[in-house]
Amino acid sequence: MSDWQRTHTCGELCENLVGTIVTLNGWVNTIRTYPDQIFIDLRDRYGITQVVAEIDNPQVFQIAQTISREFVLSVTGQVSKRLPGKENLKLSTGKVELKVNKIKILNSSPVPPFEVTEFGSELANEDLRLQYRFLDLRRKSLQDTLIKRHLINHTIRTFLSDEGFLELETPLLGKSTPEGARDYLVPSRTFHGEFYALPQSPQLYKQLLMVAGYDKYFQIARCLRDEDLRADRQPEFTQLDLEMSFIEIENIFQVIERLTQKIFQNCLGITIPLPLPKISYAEAMTKYGSDKPDLRFGLPIVALDEIVARSEFKVFKDILAKGGTVRGIKAPNAADKFSNTDLKPGGKLAEFVANYGAKGLAWLKVEESKFSGSIEKFFSPEVQGDLRKAFDAKAGDVLLMVADQEQVVCDALGALRSHLGNLLKCYTNWWEKETAPVAEDFSIAWVVDFPLFMWDAEEGRYVANHHPFTAPQDDDLTYLETDPKRVKAKAYDLVINGYEVGGGSIRIHSSEIQQKIFSILGMDEENARNRFGFLLDALKFGAPPHGGIALGLDRWAMMLAGTTNIRDVIAFPKNQKGRDLMTGAPAPVETRQLKDLGLK
C-alpha cells in the first residue's frame, strides 16, 4: 500500500479511534483559514471529516495554504477529540477531527463552475450541471439517489435469485419490429442497407426463453425508444424484465407484491401492506380519467348525463345528442381560490383542459341554497338539487364540467383532477414533509382488465393496447371475431402515486390464437411470418403457458428518491431533446465511418 492511500473513509472517524494515526483521501469541501490554523472539510461519498493543519508544522501549513475547493488530498495524522464545546453535531464525524502531520495534494482543481457543496443554497441551472455532470454527481443528494438505485438493484437480484429466478442476458442488436415505439437503428457494416434495431424491451427474447424451458427469468435490462422525452421519460431507460412459465396472473402479482414490499422495506424502511389493491381499467377511466390514477386523494369524476339532460343548457344537450357525455369534478372549498381569470371562457382552467381537446369548461359555484355562475340560469332548482347530490357538494365548492366525446372528457378531467389535486393540496409528497416517509405516502395499485385492442382512427385498424402477444381473457375469446373492442386482456399495470411503474401480461402460447390476433391487427399471414416468424415457430414447438412483467426502474427510483425528474436518478442522462450535454452526443462521425457502413 502506498503511503498516501486511505486507511479510513471520511465518514468513519469517531471517538473510538482517538489517538490512532489514519490517512484520509477525499475532496476539499470547504476551507476556513486562520493565521495559525487551517480547517479543511474533507469529503468523500461516506461523509465529511474536519482536518486541521497547524502552523507548528510549517511544511504542512505551507501546503495547506495553497489548496482550494475540490482539490483531491491525502492527509495523514492523529484522530483527536475536539476541544470541549467545539463538536459539530451536524457531522457524524463531528466529535473528532484529524490533526494533520502529512499532506499530499493528489490533484488540483480550477474553481468549479458552480458550487458542489449543498447547504440549502439554490442549485445551478440543470443544463450547466449536466454539462459538468461529474461535479454534480459529487453532491450528496445525487450520491444518495444513486446509492438507493444500487440498493433497488441489489434487492431485486437477491430476492429473485432466492425465489429461483435466473438472471439471463438478451441481445442489444436485434430486429426492428415496426409495432410500438420508434426503433433506434444501427446500420450493418457487413450487409449494407440493412439494420439492427436496439431493443425497446427484451419482450420476444424472454418469451423464447420460456419456450426454451428457463421457466423463471429476469434481467435488469436497458431499453431504448426513439420518442420525444418527458420529465419521466428518457430515450434509454432500465427495466426489471421478468417472465415465468406455468403460471396465471395471480402468480405474477404475488411475486411482484413481495418484491415491492422488500424494496420499500430496504430503501425507505416502510412496510407496504399486501395484497395491493386492484382497480379495473374501466373504473380507473370513469372515476379518475386515467389508466394510472393517483389514488393518494379522491376528487372522483362524476357522471352527469342523466341530470344535465333535464337542464336547459344547450351546449350539454347538443353533446348528449351527438353521443357524447357530460362529466364533472368538484373542487372543494375553491370558490375563493378561483378568480374570473381562472373560470371565464378561455380562462386559465379552460385553457388547461383545451390542451386535452376539450372545447370548454363549464362551472358553477355552490352557495347555501343555490348555484351561481353564468350558466346557473339553465338549471332549474330541481336539477340544481340533483347536481348538488351527485357531486356531494356544499357551499364554497366549485363544480367544473366538461362535455365532449368520452375520450376527450376522460383525458381532460383526468388531467384536471391531477392539476386540482396539486393546486388544492389534496396530498403532500413525502419528500416535502418534515417527517420520514410512511406507507400511507404511497398509493400502490394494480390496474387490470385492460381492453386488448384500441381502435386507431388514423390507421383505420385495431392496434394492440399492450402488445400483440398479450393473451385475451378466457371469457372474451368468443368476441375476438364478432366484437374485438369488447375483448379484455390478461394485462396489468402497476401504478404508484400516478406513475406507471410497471406493466405486463399473460402471453399467448398458441400459434393459432396468435395468428388470429395478427389478423385482427391487420397483419396477413405472410406479413406476420416476415416479422415474427421465429415467434410463431417457437409457439408451435411446445410453448408453455407463460407471462411476465417489466418494472420501470428509473421511475421506481424516482418514487423512492423523492423526485419528479427522471434525470435525477440517472448518472448520465440526456436532456429534453436527447442530447448528452456532457459528451455532446449525438455528434457527426467521420466520412470513413459512413463509408464502412455504406451510408456515403
Next chain:
RNA sequence: GGGGAUGUAGCUCAAUUGGUUAGAGCACCGGCCUGUCACGCCGGAGGUUGCGGGUUCGAGCCCCGUCAUCCUCGCCA
C-alpha cells in the same frame, strides 16, 4: 410538428414596467482575525443583459427573427 415558461456577473437572482454609470447574495482575488465548521470583518476585481435585426431622442424592458434549456400536447405496442 403545436402550446407555455425561462435566458442579466463564475452561480442564484434583482433592476420601481422605456430614462443617470445595470445592483445584491454566494463564489473568486487581496488584507485582517487563536477553534472555525455554510467562520467572521474590511477591501477589490468581475457584464456583448443568449444571438441578430427593428421601433425610439433613449431598449435589459417594446416588436420581429433565431438559438438554448425546462414543462406539456401529439408520440411512447
